[in-house]
Amino acid sequence: MSTLKQQKVEICIVYAEEDTSIFDVFEVHLRSLIKHAICQQWTCLRLNAARKPDPVVIKDAQIICLLMSDHFMDAVVENTAVFELLLERYHNGSVIVMPILLHELIWDAWRASELKACLERSRPIITWLAEEHDFAYVQEGIEIACEQLEVRSQREDSFAFYLSVQDMYESVLSDQAGGCTKTDDDTITCLDMLTTFYVRRALYVEAQQTAQRALRQRQSMSGTKRTEIVASMDKLAFIELRLGHYDAAEDLYKQVLTNEPLTERSIAPSIHAGRLNNLGVLYQRKAYYAEAQALFQRAIEIAEGERDIEDHSIVRSINNLISVLKIQGKDSEIAALQ
Numbered sequence: 001m002s003t004l005k006q007q008k009v010e011i012c013i014v015y016a017e018e019d020t021s022i023f024d025v026f027e028v029h030l031r032s033l034i035k036h037a038i039c040q041q042w043t044c045l046r047l048n049a050a051r052k053p054d055p056v057v058i059k060d061a062q063i064i065c066l067l068m069s070d071h072f073m074d075a076v077v078e079n080t081a082v083f084e085l086l087l088e089r090y091h092n093g094s095v096i097v098m099p100i101l102l103h104e105l106i107w108d109a110w111r112a113s114e115l116k117a118c119l120e121r122s123r124p125i126i127t128w129l130a131e132e133h134d135f136a137y138v139q140e141g142i143e144i145a146c147e148q149l150e151v152r153s154q155r156e157d158s159f160a161f162y163l164s165v166q167d168m169y170e171s172v173l174s175d176q177a178g179g180c181t182k183t184d185d186d187t188i189t190c191l192d193m194l195t196t197f198y199v200r201r202a203l204y205v206e207a208q209q210t211a212q213r214a215l216r217q218r219q220s221m222s223g224t225k226r227t228e229i230v231a232s233m234d235k236l237a238f239i240e241l242r243l244g245h246y247d248a249a250e251d252l253y254k255q256v257l258t259n260e261p262l263t264e265r266s267i268a269p270s271i272h273a274g275r276l277n278n279l280g281v282l283y284q285r286k287a288y289y290a291e292a293q294a295l296f297q298r299a300i301e302i303a304e305g306e307r308d309i310e311d312h313s314i315v316r317s318i319n320n321l322i323s324v325l326k327i328q329g330k331d332s333e334i335a336a337l338q
Contacts, residue, residue, distance in 0.1 A: 016071035047075035
């Protein structure tokens with residue numbers, strides 16, 4: 001997956017006092033975010049019906065994770081003002097709220113149905129199926145949230161760059177339609193630049209469209225290098241994975257790994273290891289645990305054998321491997337890794 005520069009992101013975890021044991025599990029995943037330089041620290045707001053929480057953390061946080069349970073909903077009823085503030089900030093776009101369901105809930109106690117699930121951003125949380133105590137994907141959700149925050153902090157010149165690329169792309173298309181000799185390379189260059197812009201800003205629907213166009217353009221051109229087509233497929237596969245389009249992403253990753261030139265594996269093993277890791281993440285989400293385990297193990301072997309691969313890449317693959325081993329109940333293998 002993509003990597004982010006370490007930034008001062010204020011993350012607040014809100015949970016009911018009765019769910020402290022579950023929070024302890026969740027906290028393990030939070031620590032891995034620091035290892036991956038996604039965030040530096042987090043604060044906690046533990047709800048207790050008998051004690052009013054301090055609203056300061058709600059006011060200051062940039063990302064708020066809600067560990068939602070029946071206990072949580074009961075506590076909300078006793079602290080309505082705090083959560084009205086949270087919803088106000090959510091609707092005016094000044095905070096990213098990530099609701100995480102611990103089990104199925106009754107929704108009439110609070111306006112929780114206005115929120116959206118962290119990795120299903122187009123669907124209201126009320127329709128989201130809960131994954132009981134499974135925080136394996138929360139790391140990616142927070143990473144996406146950090147990317148969105150990065151979008152909001154971009155300067156005006158960044159948007160001006162987007163407009164200039166968009167204008168250049170439309171100009172190329174217009175010239176081609178008018179019979180001018182603009183090359184296909186000009187179109188692909190613009191599409192690649194737009195895709196990169198969208199991905200960095202977590203605008204994955206827009207990125208999908210430009211990446212698909214770039215791939216089709218390359219495939220239709222004679223003389224296109226295989227490495228360029230493979231790289232284009234890889235970029236689109238990553239976007240499809242982010243969107244939750246697992247079948248499409250799986251098909252693309254299989255094509256990438258099948259058509260990946262051997263020279264690319266030897267010259268840039270980190271790229272090959274990253275592709276194996278991403279396909280492993282996809283298989284884990286589809287509950288193909290044995291296949292995911294094998295891919296994570298192979299990615300770790302490659303990463304450990306190459307000094308130029310960043311440490312966080314190895315840590316990420318190891319954490320992914322531990323996660324899939326835990327699901328399979330392979331505690332002895334987990335112990336061997338630690």
